[in-house]
């Protein structure tokens with residue numbers, strides 16, 4: 707069974723919410739940090755409380771490495787401890803590293819994030835340099851069941867700068883990227899009908915949602931943009947297939963949920979936000 711199969715089953719069991727552990731030190735509630743601990747150690751305590759509170763309603767977790775790298779070695783220790791803590795729960799974990807280099811360098815990134823200290827179930831990749839920036843990860847995908855999510859049509863306003871440009875044949879650049887990646891993903895299909903080569907499709911632009919979902923039926927989607935970036939449950943539902951076939955990330959919306967729930971402890975508030983998000987997406991899927 708591939709990690710993508712496990713992710714499919716996790717979504718079937720607990721829903722599509724992907725809890726984004728993009729933990730900036732400033733997100734820790736007042737009075738939470740202990741002065742005798744480092745910033746990284748305090749972030750790990752915060753993450754552990756979030757993981758404990760949300761794992762029963764999370765399809766997966768996503769750990770965004772920049773938040774940890776920015777703290778140097780203390781942060782990289784916190785990154786590893788966070789990954790290990792999530793892995794011990796059995797809930798799938800995506801390392802959001804957005805790597806995009808070629809050849810031997812990409813092989814080194816694959817080694818760095820698919821084995822050893824920073825081993826994760828999935829990683830995110832940026833395909834601008836071409837398919838030879840994705841291929842070096844495939845031995846881990848095809849032989850060890852690892853998974854990748856590759857940027858196709860992103861959630862940010864800058865998606866319009868390159869991704870929406872039109873080709874001579876009428877397709878968008880993102881269609882061409884998606885078509886090539888979808889074809890490449892046929893080499894690593896799982897039991898549940900999804901390739902281990904997944905696509906990142908932002909949930910903030912909805913005009914083409916139905917078309918994109920229909921075009922890539924066997925591609926699992928990582929769908930960011932819910933909450934803080936304005937994506938709604940109605941928007942997101944269109945990128946799922948009967949509530950599965952994708953995971954929906956929210957980072958600030960979950961980590962900072964306590965700021966919108968006065969008097970509620972931060973981990974409880976994160977749990978409440980996950981439940982609300984899961985219910986809203988389920989209801990929107992049921993209405994489709």
Ligand SMILES: O=C(O)c1cc(=O)[nH]c(=O)n1[C@@H]1O[C@H](COP(=O)(O)O)[C@@H](O)[C@H]1O
Pocket residue numbers: 726728770802830859860861862906907908930931932933934935955956957958959
């Ligand atoms: O690959 C991603 O995860 C990603 C792709 C994309 O198109 N848009 C996007 O926001 N992301 C990530 O998703 C997360 C969104 O965080 P929030 O906006 O706080 O929910 C961040 O970790 C982003 O780096």
